[in-house]
Amino acid sequence: MAEMNGKYVNEQTHQKGKKFFKKAALIAGLIALTLIIAGIIVIVNGVNKPVPDMLQDGWFEAESDRNQAIFSGAALIGVALIPGVIAISMLVVAHQREILAFGASTVAPVAGETINYLADETSPAIEKVVGAVSSGVAEGVVKAKSATGANQNNNVKYCQECGTKNPKSAKFCSNCGKKFE
Ligand SMILES: [Zn+2]
Numbered sequence: 049m050a051e052m053n054g055k056y057v058n059e060q061t062h063q064k065g066k067k068f069f070k071k072a073a074l075i076a077g078l079i080a081l082t083l084i085i086a087g088i089i090v091i092v093n094g095v096n097k098p099v100p101d102m103l104q105d106g107w108f109e110a111e112s113d114r115n116q117a118i119f120s121g122a123a124l125i126g127v128a129l130i131p132g133v134i135a136i137s138m139l140v141v142a143h144q145r146e147i148l149a150f151g152a153s154t155v156a157p158v159a160g161e162t163i164n165y166l167a168d169e170t171s172p173a174i175e176k177v178v179g180a181v182s183s184g185v186a187e188g189v190v191k192a193k194s195a196t197g198a199n200q201n202n203n204v205k206y207c208q209e210c211g212t213k214n215p216k217s218a219k220f221c222s223n224c225g226k227k228f229e
Contacts, residue, residue, distance in 0.1 A: 066142045073138035076131040083128035091121030 057065070094117025100110035140147065204213050205228065207221035220227055 062145070066145075069138045069142035073135045073142060076138060077135035080128045080130075080132035080135055083124050083131070087121040087124030087128065089121070090124060091118050094118040094121060 094114055097110075097114045097117065099114070100107040203216050205216050205218070206213055207224060207226055207228075209221060209226040210224045212221055212223035214222055214228070218228060
């Protein structure tokens with residue numbers, strides 16, 4: 049099934065359309081070719097006209113004729129661009145299925161490989177980041193707990209003078225003898 053204008057068309061319609069666009073491309077191509085050949089002939093004729101002698105009467109008119117022929121030929125070739133572009137467009141339309149199929153066969157494996165590559169390369173990196181963040185958070189929670197005293201043993205106290213751990217009931221530091229307040 050080929051898609052055309054949002055509607056699915058059957059194989060017969062597709063082949064008919066293909067034939068039509070191929071024919072249109074052939075006609076437009078022949079018109080373009082004819083215009084190009086005519087243009088070349090006109091230019092060659094113009095160039096081959098004798099260069100007028102400036103000392104003779106009527107040289108200006110002769111020179112104008114010669115230039116006009118060359119410009120006309122160039123114009124014909126320029127006009128040939130229109131049927132030329134039409135011919136190419138019609139060929140593209142006629143062969144859209146082949147072009148799309150070729151495009152898909154070229155792009156799909158590349159896209160697949162790219163996605164696999166990205167997935168392979170990023171998952172460990174993302175795991176590392178997540179791991180770092182979670183361990184950082186865990187460490188931060190432990191620090192925050194000890195800072196607020198939540199993780200401290202309530203049965204001990206530390207000497208302000210030497211930092212020695214003493215029982216909470218102690219009246220003096222067991223190390224330096226400083227009196228607790
Ligand atoms: Zn002490």
